[in-house]
Amino acid sequence: MTTTVKDVIKVLEDFAPKSYAFDGDPIGLHVGSMDSKVKNVMVALDVLEEVVDEAVEKNVDLIVAHHPLIFKPLKSIDTNSEKGRIVQKLLKHNISVYATHTNLDIASGGVNDMLMNQLNITDSEVLVQTGEDSLYKLVIYVPDTHEDQLRDALSDAGAGHIGDYSHCTFNMHGTGTFKPLEGADPYIGNQGDLEKVSEIKMETIVPASILDEVIKAAIEAHPYEEMAYDVFPEKLEGFTRGLGRIGKLDQPVSLKDFSEQVKEAFDVPFVRMVGDSSKTVKNVAVIGGDGNKYIHHAKVKGADVLITGDIYYHTAHDALGMGLSMIDPGHHIEKVMKTELAKILSERSHHLNVEYISSEKITEPFRLI
Template sequence: MTTTVKDIVTLVDDIAPPQLAFEGDKIGLHVGSLNHKVNKVMVALDVLENVVDEAIDSDVDLIVAHHPLIFKPLTSINTNSEKGRIIQKLLQHKISVYVAHTNLDITSGGVNDMLMNQLGIENHQILVETGEDELFKLVVFVPETHENELRDALSNAGAGHIGNYSHCTFNTPGTGTFKPQEGTNPYIGTQGDLEKVSEVRMETIVPKSILSKAIEAATEAHPYEEMAYDVYPEAITGSKFGLGRIGQLEEDMTLQEFAQLVKEAFDVPAVRLIGDSTKSVKNVAVIGGDGNKFIHEAKRKGADVLITGDVYYHTAHDALGMGLSMIDPGHHIEQVMKKDLVKLLSNKAQNIDVEFTTSNVVTEPFRFV
């Protein structure tokens, strides 16, 4: 079966739901077509010209990137400019570009979790809450013969998960009636005759983020031409989501020692250190990219040190004033998303004939002398 850009986009969106992204963030399809055939996918941090050249040389059909290719509106596509050349090359070689940015930062298991895992801090929590998933009650009426198949389909789509329990449903037996009209091809019964079927009213909880996916999965598993179902909003809310993570080191260490650990964990030549090198640190906060505006939240949550990139001069002074240490290993440490996202996509694409690879081009613009 042919794999398309749309098929891969479905996988990416399942990992990093678009609705999690900050308002105005330039996520989604930047170049290409959802209908283009895909044999090879390359995951990249940035879409620069040398990354596109790498994709061309490697016969890549789709680039899944973290940083947007087109962030500010283009007034022209001048092929003498770098941006124009990039777009021209992508179109000429039929390479599509899909972006998952702040939605990949925020999602559970996303960039900020990847950064914490790279530091060896496993038990961590959200640093800055940005929202919570609404919950809905999905009710599907299914013949008894297909009850188990439907329950499995819903669970595999992410519905009916409460804590560490899956397949959570409530089931009420009953009798369904229907009369197939002209033009129908009923699974049970004949046209013009009233049919009575032993059915089950299956109820389950579904987060808003996967509601459409759950209904689609139920429809595919349901034997009827027309599936009867109801959707009700719930007063309770689901899982919280947000930016950044905070956790604890197994053992206290000095800020100087921890800075060295950060340097080695992210394989960077140097880090910028803000604070007393001899200070003991235990509670660690991480925000991938530019986390300047979240220093107050980090301090309020009890962080001894905040790791983030692009720290401004005045932000550093403010952090010193409030007693918050900071370590700036650079924006480029978000490159951990390349190998980790490839693993996540490969696990979800076991039934899809496509190759996933990471970009090997180093897009760090800074050099240390």
């Protein structure tokens, strides 16, 4: 089976929907075609010239990047400039580029969850709410022979995920009846004959944002010409989505000791610390990238310390004034997404003939002297 950029992006957007992104965030396809064939995908933090050279060397067909290649519209493509050379090389070697930015930050299991996992904080919640997915109950009737196939398809499409559990369904055995009429092409039975089939009534929970995709996946996995199903709105609280995460350490530690832990966890040569080094830290907030404008959210949520990059001088003073400590390990700690997203996409692409790798290039621009 031939895999295209469109096929890979569908898997990516099932995980980090475009609708999650901030308004004006230039996510999506930056270079190339959705119809281009893909065998090798490289996940990168930044699309710099050395990253493109790496992609050429490794016969990559698609680069999935966290930071968009084109943040502002290009007035020209001057091949004497770095940006122009990058675009020229990408087109010459038929390499497409797709950016997944704030939608990947916000997605469950995305960048901010990856950062929390690096700190061994596994029980966390959203720091800054940006939306909520209402829930639906999806009920599908499927013959016994295809029960497992349908359940796997639903789970792969994002249905039936509750907390740390997947494949969550409730199933009841029963008898389905139908009579194929003229023009029908039944999987079971013959035209004009009433059929009685042992079937499973399978119920699962689906977030509103992926309902259409889940139903489409179910229809593709279902053996019948016409799949029988019901959709019911749920009054249960939906899934909160948003930027950043906040959670608790297993044991309180001093700000100084925790800063050392952050330095080690993110494999950085130094961190900048704001606050009393002897202060006890228990509640930890994390925002990948530049989280300066969210110090008030962290304080209101009860954070003792906010970990984020690019801390401004005046923001540090404001945080001190409100009793919030801060740790700045740099913007580049988002590099964790390279290996983690490659792993996630690989696990979700078992139906595609494609290989995922992570870029080995270090795109941290700062050097210590």
